Amino acid sequence: MGKDTIIWRCDLRVQYKKYKKEIDAAIxxxxxxxxxxxxxxxxxxxxxxxxxxxxxxxxxVGNATDGLILSLKALEIGQGDEVITxxxxxxxxxxxxxxxxxKPVFVDxxxxxxxxxxxxxxxxxxxxxxxxxxxxxxxxxxxxxRLRSLIPENISIIEDAAxxxxxxxxxxxxxxxxxxxxFSFYPTKNLGGYGDGGTVVTNNxxxxxxxxxxxxxxxxxxxxxxxxxxxxxxxxxxxxxxSVKLKYLDEMNExxxxxxDKYRTELDNQYFTFQYIPDNVFCNYHLFTARVNGxxxxxxxxxxxxxxxxxxxxxxxxxxxxxxxxLGYNKGDFPTAEKLCSQIIALPMYPELTTQKLEKIITxxxxxxxxxxx
Ligand SMILES: Cc1ncc(COP(=O)(O)O)c(C=O)c1O
Numbered sequence: 001m002g003k004d005t006i007i008w009r010c011d012l013r014v015q016y017k018k019y020k021k022e023i024d025a026a027i028x029x030x031x032x033x034x035x036x037x038x039x040x041x042x043x044x045x046x047x048x049x050x051x052x053x054x055x056x057x058x059x060x061v062g063n064a065t066d067g068l069i070l071s072l073k074a075l076e077i078g079q080g081d082e083v084i085t086x087x088x089x090x091x092x093x094x095x096x097x098x099x100x101x102x103k104p105v106f107v108d109x110x111x112x113x114x115x116x117x118x119x120x121x122x123x124x125x126x127x128x129x130x131x132x133x134x135x136x137x138x139x140x141x142x143x144x145x146r147l148r149s150l151i152p153e154n155i156s157i158i159e160d161a162a163x164x165x166x167x168x169x170x171x172x173x174x175x176x177x178x179x180x181x182x183f184s185f186y187p188t189k190n191l192g193g194y195g196d197g198g199t200v201v202t203n204n205x206x207x208x209x210x211x212x213x214x215x216x217x218x219x220x221x222x223x224x225x226x227x228x229x230x231x232x233x234x235x236x237x238x239x240x241x242x243s244v245k246l247k248y249l250d251e252m253n254e255x256x257x258x259x260x261d262k263y264r265t266e267l268d269n270q271y272f273t274f275q276y277i278p279d280n281v282f283c284n285y286h287l288f289t290a291r292v293n294g295x296x297x298x299x300x301x302x303x304x305x306x307x308x309x310x311x312x313x314x315x316x317x318x319x320x321x322x323x324x325x326x327l328g329y330n331k332g333d334f335p336t337a338e339k340l341c342s343q344i345i346a347l348p349m350y351p352e353l354t355t356q357k358l359e360k361i362i363t364x365x366x367x368x369x370x371x372x373x374x
Contacts, residue, residue: 042234067232138289166253179204182200185234
Protein backbone atom coordinates (compact mmCIF):
# COMPACT_ATOMS: atom_id res chain seq x y z
CA MET A 1 0.00 0.00 0.00
CA GLY A 2 1.57 3.29 -1.14
CA LYS A 3 1.87 6.11 1.38
CA ASP A 4 -0.62 8.26 -0.51
CA THR A 5 -3.18 5.57 -1.33
CA ILE A 6 -6.67 6.61 -0.36
CA ILE A 7 -8.69 3.97 1.45
CA TRP A 8 -12.12 4.28 -0.10
CA ARG A 9 -15.35 3.74 1.80
CA CYS A 10 -16.25 1.36 -1.02
CA ASP A 11 -13.84 0.51 -3.82
CA LEU A 12 -15.59 -1.29 -6.69
CA ARG A 13 -12.49 -1.61 -8.87
CA VAL A 14 -10.99 -4.48 -6.88
CA GLN A 15 -14.10 -6.60 -7.23
CA TYR A 16 -14.12 -6.16 -10.99
CA LYS A 17 -10.46 -7.18 -11.11
CA LYS A 18 -11.15 -10.28 -9.03
CA TYR A 19 -13.95 -11.58 -11.28
CA LYS A 20 -12.83 -9.87 -14.51
CA LYS A 21 -12.41 -13.02 -16.57
CA GLU A 22 -15.91 -14.30 -15.89
CA ILE A 23 -17.55 -10.88 -16.10
CA ASP A 24 -15.86 -9.95 -19.37
CA ALA A 25 -16.85 -13.31 -20.86
CA ALA A 26 -20.47 -12.86 -19.75
CA ILE A 27 -20.65 -9.36 -21.24
CA UNK A 28 -19.09 -10.49 -24.53
CA UNK A 29 -21.57 -13.33 -24.76
CA UNK A 30 -24.50 -10.90 -24.51
CA UNK A 31 -23.00 -8.49 -27.02
CA UNK A 32 -22.78 -11.30 -29.56
CA UNK A 33 -26.44 -12.36 -29.17
CA UNK A 34 -27.93 -9.17 -30.59
CA UNK A 35 -30.63 -9.40 -27.88
CA UNK A 36 -30.24 -6.82 -25.19
CA UNK A 37 -33.64 -6.45 -23.52
CA UNK A 38 -35.99 -9.09 -22.05
CA UNK A 39 -34.16 -12.16 -23.32
CA UNK A 40 -32.35 -15.23 -22.00
CA UNK A 41 -29.96 -13.60 -19.53
CA UNK A 42 -32.77 -11.88 -17.63
CA UNK A 43 -34.87 -15.05 -17.49
CA UNK A 44 -31.89 -17.04 -16.21
CA UNK A 45 -31.02 -14.42 -13.60
CA UNK A 46 -34.64 -14.09 -12.44
CA UNK A 47 -34.80 -17.85 -11.94
CA UNK A 48 -31.49 -18.00 -10.06
CA UNK A 49 -32.25 -14.99 -7.86
CA UNK A 50 -35.70 -16.30 -6.92
CA UNK A 51 -34.11 -19.62 -6.03
CA UNK A 52 -31.44 -17.89 -3.95
CA UNK A 53 -34.04 -15.91 -1.99
CA UNK A 54 -36.39 -18.89 -1.75
CA UNK A 55 -39.26 -17.06 -3.42
CA UNK A 56 -41.41 -18.25 -6.33
CA UNK A 57 -40.93 -15.21 -8.57
CA UNK A 58 -38.35 -12.54 -9.25
CA UNK A 59 -39.19 -9.84 -11.78
CA UNK A 60 -36.24 -7.72 -12.92
CA VAL A 61 -36.85 -3.97 -13.12
CA GLY A 62 -34.83 -0.87 -13.97
CA ASN A 63 -33.99 -0.01 -10.34
CA ALA A 64 -35.39 -0.50 -6.83
CA THR A 65 -37.17 2.86 -6.80
CA ASP A 66 -39.26 1.67 -9.75
CA GLY A 67 -39.57 -1.70 -8.04
CA LEU A 68 -41.18 -0.02 -5.02
CA ILE A 69 -43.46 2.17 -7.17
CA LEU A 70 -44.61 -0.79 -9.27
CA SER A 71 -45.16 -2.90 -6.15
CA LEU A 72 -47.40 -0.22 -4.65
CA LYS A 73 -49.25 0.09 -7.97
CA ALA A 74 -49.70 -3.68 -8.21
CA LEU A 75 -51.36 -3.50 -4.80
CA GLU A 76 -53.54 -0.65 -6.10
CA ILE A 77 -52.16 1.82 -3.59
CA GLY A 78 -52.31 5.51 -4.49
CA GLN A 79 -54.13 8.77 -3.85
CA GLY A 80 -55.88 8.84 -0.47
CA ASP A 81 -53.93 5.88 0.95
CA GLU A 82 -51.28 5.87 3.68
CA VAL A 83 -48.09 3.82 3.74
CA ILE A 84 -46.09 3.45 6.94
CA THR A 85 -42.30 3.50 6.86
CA UNK A 86 -39.21 4.81 8.63
CA UNK A 87 -37.73 8.32 8.48
CA UNK A 88 -34.27 6.72 8.69
CA UNK A 89 -33.81 5.31 5.19
CA UNK A 90 -32.63 6.35 1.74
CA UNK A 91 -34.94 8.86 0.06
CA UNK A 92 -36.26 6.42 -2.63
CA UNK A 93 -38.25 4.44 -0.05
CA UNK A 94 -40.29 7.56 0.55
CA UNK A 95 -40.23 9.11 -2.92
CA UNK A 96 -41.69 5.85 -4.28
CA UNK A 97 -44.68 6.22 -1.94
CA UNK A 98 -45.10 9.87 -2.91
CA UNK A 99 -44.85 9.00 -6.64
CA UNK A 100 -47.99 6.87 -6.36
CA UNK A 101 -49.96 9.70 -4.74
CA UNK A 102 -50.09 7.92 -1.38
CA LYS A 103 -48.95 9.57 1.86
CA PRO A 104 -45.88 8.34 3.75
CA VAL A 105 -46.46 8.03 7.50
CA PHE A 106 -43.34 7.74 9.60
CA VAL A 107 -42.68 5.66 12.69
CA ASP A 108 -39.49 6.29 14.69
CA UNK A 109 -36.66 3.76 14.79
CA UNK A 110 -35.23 1.58 17.52
CA UNK A 111 -32.07 3.18 18.83
CA UNK A 112 -30.08 -0.05 18.98
CA UNK A 113 -30.94 -1.73 15.68
CA UNK A 114 -31.62 1.48 13.64
CA UNK A 115 -34.69 -0.36 12.24
CA UNK A 116 -38.31 0.83 12.31
CA UNK A 117 -39.71 0.24 15.80
CA UNK A 118 -42.29 -2.40 14.93
CA UNK A 119 -43.78 -2.35 18.43
CA UNK A 120 -44.97 1.22 17.74
CA UNK A 121 -46.37 0.65 14.24
CA UNK A 122 -49.95 -0.07 15.39
CA UNK A 123 -50.17 3.42 16.97
CA UNK A 124 -49.96 4.87 13.45
CA UNK A 125 -52.43 2.62 11.65
CA UNK A 126 -55.59 4.35 10.43
CA UNK A 127 -58.44 3.31 8.13
CA UNK A 128 -56.31 4.68 5.26
CA UNK A 129 -53.24 2.52 5.95
CA UNK A 130 -52.76 0.13 3.05
CA UNK A 131 -49.15 -1.02 3.42
CA UNK A 132 -46.03 -0.95 5.52
CA UNK A 133 -42.55 -0.72 4.02
CA UNK A 134 -40.03 -1.97 6.57
CA UNK A 135 -36.45 -1.26 5.48
CA UNK A 136 -33.66 -3.73 6.31
CA UNK A 137 -31.28 -0.90 6.92
CA UNK A 138 -27.54 -1.49 6.34
CA UNK A 139 -28.27 -5.25 6.16
CA UNK A 140 -29.84 -5.58 9.62
CA UNK A 141 -33.22 -7.32 9.47
CA UNK A 142 -36.70 -6.24 10.56
CA UNK A 143 -38.61 -9.11 12.17
CA UNK A 144 -41.30 -9.20 9.49
CA UNK A 145 -43.00 -12.26 10.98
CA ARG A 146 -43.52 -10.37 14.24
CA LEU A 147 -44.65 -7.28 12.33
CA ARG A 148 -47.20 -9.41 10.46
CA SER A 149 -48.58 -10.69 13.77
CA LEU A 150 -49.07 -7.14 15.06
CA ILE A 151 -50.98 -5.62 12.12
CA PRO A 152 -54.37 -6.32 10.50
CA GLU A 153 -54.32 -8.86 7.67
CA ASN A 154 -55.51 -6.43 5.01
CA ILE A 155 -52.36 -4.31 5.36
CA SER A 156 -49.65 -5.41 2.92
CA ILE A 157 -45.96 -5.63 3.73
CA ILE A 158 -43.43 -4.58 1.08
CA GLU A 159 -39.91 -5.25 2.30
CA ASP A 160 -37.38 -2.67 1.16
CA ALA A 161 -34.50 -5.11 0.76
CA ALA A 162 -32.40 -2.73 -1.36
CA UNK A 163 -29.54 -3.07 1.15
CA UNK A 164 -30.03 -6.62 2.38
CA UNK A 165 -29.11 -9.20 -0.28
CA UNK A 166 -28.28 -12.37 1.63
CA UNK A 167 -29.31 -11.09 5.07
CA UNK A 168 -31.46 -13.54 7.02
CA UNK A 169 -33.54 -13.86 10.16
CA UNK A 170 -33.96 -17.33 11.65
CA UNK A 171 -32.48 -18.64 8.39
CA UNK A 172 -35.08 -16.91 6.21
CA UNK A 173 -34.00 -14.46 3.52
CA UNK A 174 -35.08 -10.83 3.53
CA UNK A 175 -37.49 -10.07 0.72
CA UNK A 176 -39.28 -13.37 1.21
CA UNK A 177 -41.22 -12.67 4.39
CA UNK A 178 -43.72 -10.01 3.40
CA UNK A 179 -46.05 -9.89 0.40
CA UNK A 180 -43.35 -8.37 -1.81
CA UNK A 181 -39.61 -7.73 -1.50
CA UNK A 182 -37.65 -5.18 -3.51
CA PHE A 183 -33.91 -5.36 -4.16
CA SER A 184 -31.54 -2.83 -5.74
CA PHE A 185 -28.56 -3.78 -7.91
CA TYR A 186 -27.02 -0.31 -7.84
CA PRO A 187 -23.23 -0.80 -8.21
CA THR A 188 -22.34 -0.35 -4.50
CA LYS A 189 -24.97 -2.82 -3.27
CA ASN A 190 -23.84 -6.24 -1.98
CA LEU A 191 -25.03 -7.62 -5.30
CA GLY A 192 -24.34 -4.77 -7.69
CA GLY A 193 -24.32 -4.41 -11.46
CA TYR A 194 -22.46 -1.94 -13.65
CA GLY A 195 -25.38 0.43 -13.94
CA ASP A 196 -28.86 0.62 -12.47
CA GLY A 197 -30.97 -2.44 -11.77
CA GLY A 198 -33.43 -3.98 -9.36
CA THR A 199 -35.88 -6.80 -8.85
CA VAL A 200 -39.21 -7.48 -7.21
CA VAL A 201 -39.63 -10.85 -5.51
CA THR A 202 -42.91 -12.40 -4.42
CA ASN A 203 -44.66 -15.71 -3.90
CA ASN A 204 -47.88 -14.31 -5.35
CA UNK A 205 -48.41 -15.24 -9.00
CA UNK A 206 -50.91 -12.43 -9.60
CA UNK A 207 -48.53 -9.77 -8.24
CA UNK A 208 -45.64 -11.15 -10.32
CA UNK A 209 -47.82 -11.05 -13.44
CA UNK A 210 -48.88 -7.48 -12.70
CA UNK A 211 -45.28 -6.29 -12.18
CA UNK A 212 -44.26 -7.96 -15.45
CA UNK A 213 -46.98 -6.04 -17.23
CA UNK A 214 -46.25 -2.75 -15.50
CA UNK A 215 -42.51 -2.86 -16.29
CA UNK A 216 -43.26 -3.25 -20.03
CA UNK A 217 -45.87 -0.60 -20.94
CA UNK A 218 -48.69 -2.89 -19.77
CA UNK A 219 -48.28 -5.06 -22.89
CA UNK A 220 -49.28 -8.70 -23.11
CA UNK A 221 -47.77 -8.77 -26.60
CA UNK A 222 -46.72 -6.14 -29.11
CA UNK A 223 -50.28 -5.40 -30.17
CA UNK A 224 -52.16 -5.59 -26.87
CA UNK A 225 -51.93 -3.19 -23.95
CA UNK A 226 -54.07 -4.21 -21.01
CA UNK A 227 -53.02 -1.67 -18.37
CA UNK A 228 -51.03 1.57 -18.31
CA UNK A 229 -47.48 0.69 -17.44
CA UNK A 230 -44.03 2.22 -17.74
CA UNK A 231 -40.66 1.15 -19.11
CA UNK A 232 -38.53 -0.35 -16.34
CA UNK A 233 -36.62 -3.47 -17.32
CA UNK A 234 -33.44 -5.06 -16.01
CA UNK A 235 -31.34 -5.32 -19.17
CA UNK A 236 -29.41 -8.30 -20.52
CA UNK A 237 -25.93 -6.92 -19.80
CA UNK A 238 -26.75 -6.20 -16.16
CA UNK A 239 -28.43 -9.59 -15.81
CA UNK A 240 -25.34 -11.36 -17.15
CA UNK A 241 -23.03 -9.50 -14.75
CA UNK A 242 -25.38 -10.14 -11.82
CA SER A 243 -25.55 -13.86 -12.63
CA VAL A 244 -21.78 -14.09 -12.29
CA LYS A 245 -21.71 -12.14 -9.04
CA LEU A 246 -24.67 -13.99 -7.49
CA LYS A 247 -22.49 -17.12 -7.32
CA TYR A 248 -20.10 -15.26 -5.02
CA LEU A 249 -22.61 -13.28 -2.95
CA ASP A 250 -22.50 -15.52 0.13
CA GLU A 251 -18.72 -15.62 0.02
CA MET A 252 -18.60 -11.82 -0.27
CA ASN A 253 -21.03 -11.41 2.64
CA GLU A 254 -18.84 -13.70 4.78
CA UNK A 255 -15.83 -11.51 4.03
CA UNK A 256 -17.84 -8.44 5.08
CA UNK A 257 -18.71 -10.22 8.33
CA UNK A 258 -15.03 -10.89 9.05
CA UNK A 259 -14.26 -7.20 8.57
CA UNK A 260 -17.16 -6.24 10.84
CA ASP A 261 -15.93 -8.65 13.54
CA LYS A 262 -12.51 -7.03 13.51
CA TYR A 263 -13.98 -3.52 13.76
CA ARG A 264 -16.17 -4.65 16.64
CA THR A 265 -13.38 -6.28 18.61
CA GLU A 266 -10.56 -3.82 17.96
CA LEU A 267 -12.23 -0.40 17.97
CA ASP A 268 -12.92 1.39 21.25
CA ASN A 269 -16.48 0.39 22.22
CA GLN A 270 -16.81 3.28 24.65
CA TYR A 271 -16.26 5.72 21.82
CA PHE A 272 -18.43 3.82 19.32
CA THR A 273 -21.86 2.24 19.81
CA PHE A 274 -22.13 -0.24 16.95
CA GLN A 275 -25.39 -1.10 15.20
CA TYR A 276 -26.90 -3.94 17.24
CA ILE A 277 -27.47 -7.12 15.22
CA PRO A 278 -29.79 -9.60 17.01
CA ASP A 279 -28.48 -13.17 17.51
CA ASN A 280 -31.05 -14.66 15.12
CA VAL A 281 -29.96 -12.33 12.29
CA PHE A 282 -27.28 -12.88 9.68
CA CYS A 283 -26.34 -9.37 8.58
CA ASN A 284 -24.84 -8.84 5.13
CA TYR A 285 -23.06 -5.70 6.39
CA HIS A 286 -24.02 -3.60 3.41
CA LEU A 287 -22.59 -0.84 5.59
CA PHE A 288 -20.63 -0.94 8.81
CA THR A 289 -22.08 1.81 10.96
CA ALA A 290 -21.77 3.08 14.50
CA ARG A 291 -22.81 5.99 16.67
CA VAL A 292 -19.90 8.23 17.55
CA ASN A 293 -19.92 9.14 21.24
CA GLY A 294 -17.76 12.20 20.66
CA UNK A 295 -17.03 14.81 18.03
CA UNK A 296 -18.04 13.12 14.75
CA UNK A 297 -16.86 15.90 12.45
CA UNK A 298 -13.46 16.01 14.07
CA UNK A 299 -13.12 12.25 13.52
CA UNK A 300 -14.24 12.48 9.88
CA UNK A 301 -11.80 15.33 9.17
CA UNK A 302 -8.96 13.52 10.94
CA UNK A 303 -9.54 10.38 8.89
CA UNK A 304 -9.79 12.39 5.71
CA UNK A 305 -6.38 13.92 6.44
CA UNK A 306 -5.05 10.37 6.91
CA UNK A 307 -6.63 9.44 3.53
CA UNK A 308 -9.37 7.27 4.97
CA UNK A 309 -12.79 7.88 3.48
CA UNK A 310 -15.92 7.62 5.61
CA UNK A 311 -19.51 8.65 5.01
CA UNK A 312 -22.66 9.62 6.86
CA UNK A 313 -25.85 7.70 6.14
CA UNK A 314 -28.04 9.63 6.78
CA UNK A 315 -27.21 13.21 7.61
CA UNK A 316 -30.87 14.39 7.72
CA UNK A 317 -33.88 12.21 8.60
CA UNK A 318 -36.48 12.17 5.85
CA UNK A 319 -39.22 14.00 7.77
CA UNK A 320 -36.89 17.03 7.90
CA UNK A 321 -35.88 17.02 4.23
CA UNK A 322 -37.01 20.10 2.35
CA UNK A 323 -38.85 18.06 -0.28
CA UNK A 324 -40.98 16.46 2.44
CA UNK A 325 -42.02 19.69 4.19
CA UNK A 326 -45.51 19.27 2.75
CA LEU A 327 -46.01 16.22 4.97
CA GLY A 328 -46.18 18.61 7.93
CA TYR A 329 -43.64 17.03 10.23
CA ASN A 330 -41.41 19.06 12.58
CA LYS A 331 -38.07 18.79 14.32
CA GLY A 332 -38.50 16.64 17.42
CA ASP A 333 -41.20 14.40 15.90
CA PHE A 334 -38.84 11.40 15.60
CA PRO A 335 -36.16 12.01 18.23
CA THR A 336 -34.34 8.68 17.83
CA ALA A 337 -33.89 9.06 14.08
CA GLU A 338 -32.81 12.68 14.56
CA LYS A 339 -30.26 11.76 17.24
CA LEU A 340 -28.89 8.91 15.14
CA CYS A 341 -28.42 11.21 12.13
CA SER A 342 -26.29 13.49 14.29
CA GLN A 343 -24.05 10.67 15.53
CA ILE A 344 -23.76 8.03 12.83
CA ILE A 345 -20.71 7.18 10.73
CA ALA A 346 -20.07 4.51 8.10
CA LEU A 347 -16.52 3.12 8.01
CA PRO A 348 -14.88 1.56 4.93
CA MET A 349 -16.60 -1.72 4.08
CA TYR A 350 -16.37 -3.88 0.99
CA PRO A 351 -15.49 -7.57 0.69
CA GLU A 352 -12.05 -7.00 -0.83
CA LEU A 353 -10.83 -4.54 1.83
CA THR A 354 -7.39 -5.92 2.69
CA THR A 355 -6.27 -6.76 6.23
CA GLN A 356 -3.48 -4.24 5.81
CA LYS A 357 -5.93 -1.45 5.01
CA LEU A 358 -8.32 -2.54 7.72
CA GLU A 359 -5.53 -2.49 10.30
CA LYS A 360 -4.51 0.97 9.19
CA ILE A 361 -8.09 2.21 9.65
CA ILE A 362 -8.36 0.68 13.11
CA THR A 363 -4.96 1.94 14.26
CA UNK A 364 -5.68 5.44 12.97
CA UNK A 365 -9.08 5.61 14.67
CA UNK A 366 -7.73 4.27 17.98
CA UNK A 367 -4.90 6.80 17.81
CA UNK A 368 -7.46 9.61 17.28
CA UNK A 369 -9.57 8.46 20.23
CA UNK A 370 -6.51 8.30 22.52
CA UNK A 371 -5.26 11.71 21.41
CA UNK A 372 -8.43 13.76 21.32
CA UNK A 373 -11.38 12.04 22.89
CA UNK A 374 -10.18 10.58 26.20
C1 LIG B 1 -33.10 1.53 1.35
C2 LIG B 1 -33.13 1.81 -0.13
N1 LIG B 1 -34.28 1.74 -0.80
C3 LIG B 1 -34.35 1.97 -2.12
C4 LIG B 1 -33.24 2.30 -2.83
C5 LIG B 1 -33.38 2.60 -4.31
O1 LIG B 1 -32.58 1.81 -5.09
P1 LIG B 1 -32.25 2.21 -6.62
O2 LIG B 1 -31.09 3.14 -6.58
O3 LIG B 1 -31.94 0.90 -7.27
O4 LIG B 1 -33.48 2.85 -7.18
C6 LIG B 1 -32.01 2.38 -2.19
C7 LIG B 1 -30.79 2.77 -2.94
O5 LIG B 1 -29.98 3.53 -2.51
C8 LIG B 1 -31.93 2.14 -0.80
O6 LIG B 1 -30.78 2.20 -0.14
